[in-house]
Amino acid sequence: MPAPTALLRRPEEVAEVAANVPLPVEDQDDELLLDAPDAVPSEISAIQTADGDTEMAIDEEGRPRFAPAKNTDGPRRVETRKVPIPPHRLSPLKAAWPKLYPPLVEHLKLQVRMNTKNKAVELRSSKHTTDPGALQKGEDFVKAFSLGFDVEDAIALLRLDDLYIETFEVKDVKTLQGDHLSRAIGRIAGKDGKTKFAIENASRTRVVLADSKIHILGGFKNIGIAREAIVSLILGSPPGKVYGNLRTVASRMKERF
Incomplete structure (x- = not known):
């Protein structure tokens, strides 16, 4: 069955009818916004206060340009x-x-x-x-x-x-109790504190033995060197071997600097 002739229109007639149909309100607003002339002035405009000081300036693209902040010492x-x-x-x-x-x-x-x-x-x-x-x-x-x-x-x-303080305990390295803990602390200190002084001089740090806690003050890499030596002593390494490792590390540090 052929379609009614009233529904069949040529493309030219469709375009003419579409042009005469009024647009919705939203579409009219969009069209007005798109076709509106550029309202931003080409020259830079500034807003002034009652005292005459310039607060803000607007450039050609409508972006505000603020003056540099003043170095004022406000209340702390x-x-x-x-x-x-x-x-x-x-x-x-x-x-x-x-x-x-x-x-x-x-x-x-x-x-x-x-x-x-x-x-x-x-x-x-x-x-x-x-x-x-x-x-x-x-x-x-x-x-x-x-x-x-x-x-x-x-x-x-x-x-x-670049100085830090690192704190750890003997039990963080190895679980020791009684005389074993005392011997581990004695190995770290050495006779008259000689082992502790050797670690400090070789690693350029300061070490404090407070009971089973160990505090190390120094740079990041230096703390790592001292911590490695102390951990070796806690695990049972002989002091002579630790001294040899410290000499090697100290000589490398001197060559580096």
Whole structure:
């Protein structure tokens, strides 16, 4: 059955009818937006305040261009830190306090207080503190002293940025108890501390033996050298073999530098 003639139209008639049909509201808006002339002025316009100062400038593409920020010292937030001190380090803290607080006050511009009641050293920043990392450096310095390092060695944490403290226990390497644990600690220390001093001099680190805990202060690679020597002694290696390995490592470090 042939289709009705009213439904059959030529392409020219279809295009003419489509042009006369009104568009929906949304399509009209899109067409207006697409055909709208460029409303952004070609010249750069600026918004001025009542005082006449220029706040923002708009370029040719309509993007704002802000003036460089001014270096103004705004109000700083006061932060505090509390570093707990072990009971066995309170007496050394009181004795070394005249040498402990000057680097914190004069170099880092911090406010320091020794709170004997709470057994802690309290640090606080102030308006005179210029270094944003001063509070963290001061906490690391006091914490290093609380672990058993000398004040002269702990001051290196304030002057150098690539120093770290690593702490581990003998049982982390090997489970030892009783006399076996005591002999392992004795092998690390050596007679009159000679083995510990040899490790420190060869690896350029500082080692603290606090019962079964071992604290190492130094650079990342240097800590690895000292830790390897101490682990060998804990596992039962004779000191003579460890000395030989330290000599080899020390000679390589001298050649490198």
